[in-house]
Amino acid sequence: MRNEDGSPGRSGEVRVEHDGQILRLTLDRVDSLNSLNPAMVQTLIRELTEAAHDDSLRAVHITGAGPNFCGGADWVATNRKNAPRPRAGNLVRRVPHQAHRIVELVHDLHLPVVCTVRGWAVGLGCNLAFAADFTVAADDAVFWEPFITRGFSPDSGATWLIPRLAGTARAKQMLLLGEKIGASDACDWGLIYRSTPGADLDAATSELLNRLASGPTVALGLAKQAINRSHTTSLTDAMNQELYSLELACRTDDFKEGLRAFKERSEPEFRGR
Numbered sequence: 001m002r003n004e005d006g007s008p009g010r011s012g013e014v015r016v017e018h019d020g021q022i023l024r025l026t027l028d029r030v031d032s033l034n035s036l037n038p039a040m041v042q043t044l045i046r047e048l049t050e051a052a053h054d055d056s057l058r059a060v061h062i063t064g065a066g067p068n069f070c071g072g073a074d075w076v077a078t079n080r081k082n083a084p085r086p087r088a089g090n091l092v093r094r095v096p097h098q099a100h101r102i103v104e105l106v107h108d109l110h111l112p113v114v115c116t117v118r119g120w121a122v123g124l125g126c127n128l129a130f131a132a133d134f135t136v137a138a139d140d141a142v143f144w145e146p147f148i149t150r151g152f153s154p155d156s157g158a159t160w161l162i163p164r165l166a167g168t169a170r171a172k173q174m175l176l177l178g179e180k181i182g183a184s185d186a187c188d189w190g191l192i193y194r195s196t197p198g199a200d201l202d203a204a205t206s207e208l209l210n211r212l213a214s215g216p217t218v219a220l221g222l223a224k225q226a227i228n229r230s231h232t233t234s235l236t237d238a239m240n241q242e243l244y245s246l247e248l249a250c251r252t253d254d255f256k257e258g259l260r261a262f263k264e265r266s267e268p269e270f271r272g273r
Contacts, residue, residue, distance in 0.1 A: 014043040015065070021058040021213045021272070023051050026065050033071025033120055034064040041073075041098045048105040058272045059213040060109065061205070062132065063116040069141070070125025073099055073156075099124050103157040106131040107228060110221030112212040116205045117141045117183070118198065127156045130165060133224060134208055135192035137183040138201050143191065149178040164231055165190050216254035217272035219245075 015026040025047055027034035036044075051057050064070050106113050106128060115129045117137040126143045129135045137143075145162075147154040154175050162171040166189040173179050183195035196204045212220070222245035230238050249255055254270045261268035 013037065014040050014047075016043070016047055018057075021056060022061055022209055023047065023054075023057050023059070024061045024063075026063055027070050027125075028065040030066035030068075032074065033068045033122070034066070034125070035071035035074040035122075036099070036124060037074045038098070041102060044102050045098075045105065048102070048109060051111060052105075052109055055273075057111060058215075058217045059209050060106075060111055060113045061116070061209055062106075062113065062128065063205075064118065064125075066119075068119030069115070069117040069121045070128060071120055072123025072125050072146075099156050103127055103131045103161075107157075108225075110225065111217070112215075112220055112224065114205060114209055114212065116201060117143075117192070118201065120144065122146060124156045127158050127161055130161045130191055131157060134194075134212075136194045136196060136201060136205050136208060137186065137192055138198040139183050139195050140198060141183040141186075141195075142180050143174075143183070143186050144178075144180045145174045146178055148176060162191070214270060216249070216252065216258065216268075216270045218252045218254065219249040222249055 013027070013029045015024075015028050017024040017026075025044060027036070027040065029035060029037070029040070048060070051060055102124075112134065113132045115132040115135040117129050117135055118141060119138075121129045121137075121141060121143045123144075123146055126145055129137075129143065145154055145158050147158070158175055159171070162174055166174075170189055174181060181189075181191070183192070186192045187195040193208075194204060226238065226241045226245055229241060233241070253273045254268075257268050257270055260266075
């Protein structure tokens with residue numbers, strides 16, 4: 001979303017900016033740790049859905065304004081005093097089309113998604129960072145799944161993402177004990193891509209985003225899809241998926257550019273097509 005003068009737009013406290021070939025989404029409710037209210041959720045769903053159809057985009061960047069990434073879903077606002085009590089089955093009907101949909105879109109989008117994390121990444125915010133293809137975090141960032149400490153069970157993909165990335169024992173440490181995890185451990189466990197000093201965070205993110213946005217976009221998307229599917233498929237099926245992806249990738253202009261660069265021993269200039 002952009003204003004009429006072309007400046008970055010704001011919708012539901014999410015700043016949306018098309019920065020060349022990069023879609024930048026900034027969570028901006030600083031006084032609430034950038035926790036996600038319903039309007040923010042719908043904005044993220046809309047923007048990520050539209051990104052899947054936008055051939056001008058080659059990468060997505062998600063971050064938080066101020067000192068924190070995201071405090072999770074805004075349960076305080078949702079369960080405020082005197083709020084109307086929803087009828088039975090409300091969560092089962094509603095959440096798959098709201099918070100859960102964001103995680104699915106980040107995980108499945110055929111564009112590389114990069115998260116930059118400062119401060120707290122909590123609950124849904126934590127899982128959003130884990131669902132991204134690359135999360136770069138300040139070394140003092142904290143990842144926390146607080147569900148069990150508040151008396152309810154995890155959601156937004158926590159029980160699927162963490163065991164696959166870090167293993168069952170560490171998933172239980174985070175989800176059954178509710179322990180907070182620092183960025184260094186999150187990196188060592190395979191939950192995020194990189195932990196870096198806060199002063200270097202923006203530079204590290206920019207370098208990564210530029211590298212991804214200048215890559216062979218179609219091949220990147222196909223490779224991402226194949227990697228994500230590998231958790232639930234056989235070796236034979238995985239190799240069949242690779243052939244399907246290879247067939248498509250070999251029909252792109254970027255494949256021809258890669259061959260040219262290889263023959264001429266030069267750096268390729270991929271166009272994302």
